[in-house]
Amino acid sequence: xxxxxxxxxxxxxxxxxxxxxxxxxxxxxxxxxxxxxxxxxxxxxxxxxxxxxxxxxxxxxxxxxxxxxxxxxxxxxxxxxxxxxxxxxxxxxxxxxxxxxxxxxxxxxxxxxxxxxxxxxxxxxxxxxxx
Numbered sequence: 001x002x003x004x005x006x007x008x009x010x011x012x013x014x015x016x017x018x019x020x021x022x023x024x025x026x027x028x029x030x031x032x033x034x035x036x037x038x039x040x041x042x043x044x045x046x047x048x049x050x051x052x053x054x055x056x057x058x059x060x061x062x063x064x065x066x067x068x069x070x071x072x073x074x075x076x077x078x079x080x081x082x083x084x085x086x087x088x089x090x091x092x093x094x095x096x097x098x099x100x101x102x103x104x105x106x107x108x109x110x111x112x113x114x115x116x117x118x119x120x121x122x123x124x125x126x127x128x129x130x131x
Contacts, residue, residue, distance in 0.1 A: 007076065008067045011083045015059055018094055022052040025098070051097040055090060058112055062086055065119035072126045079122075082115040089115070 026048045030036070039046035069079055089111025096104035 005067055005070050007070055007079045007083055008063060010080075011063060011066060011087065014087045015055075015090060018091055019052075019055060019059075022048070022055055022094060026052055047097055047100070051094050054097070055094065058116070059090065062112075062116055062119065065116065065123060069119055069122050069126065072123075072130060074122050074126060078118075082118045082122075085111050086115040 026045070029042070029045050029048055033040070033042060033045070035042060035045060039049055066079060066083060089108050091108075092104055092111060093108025096102070096108050
């Protein structure tokens with residue numbers, strides 16, 4: 001049976017606006033302060049770069065994990081729950097890094113790493129018992 005990857009599509013659709021915002025914030029800062037490469041002496045630009053980098057470091061791997069679970073017909077409620085937590089974590093982390101709110105940054109990372117771990121366990125289970 002073929003999976004239509006609805007949950008993976010939901011994830012990507014929900015995260016695309018955040019990626020665009022993170023990119024736009026960097027571009028706008030670079031243009032305003034005339035910084036072509038790197039962060040110069042601008043800690044605010046560095047924070048914006050790291051928010052974007054952290055997004056691009058975590059989202060692709062989670063998306064691949066989610067698609068693999070979905071193709072193997074893992075529990076839909078579990079996958080949707082993990083995807084939703086991940087999405088909320090990514091938005092929370094981006095907001096926290098951009099505004100220097102450490103407690104929200106930690107919450108954002110926990111809400112990012114726990115779903116990654118959850119999908120790891122799900123994939124391990126699927127490989128061991130469903131393959």
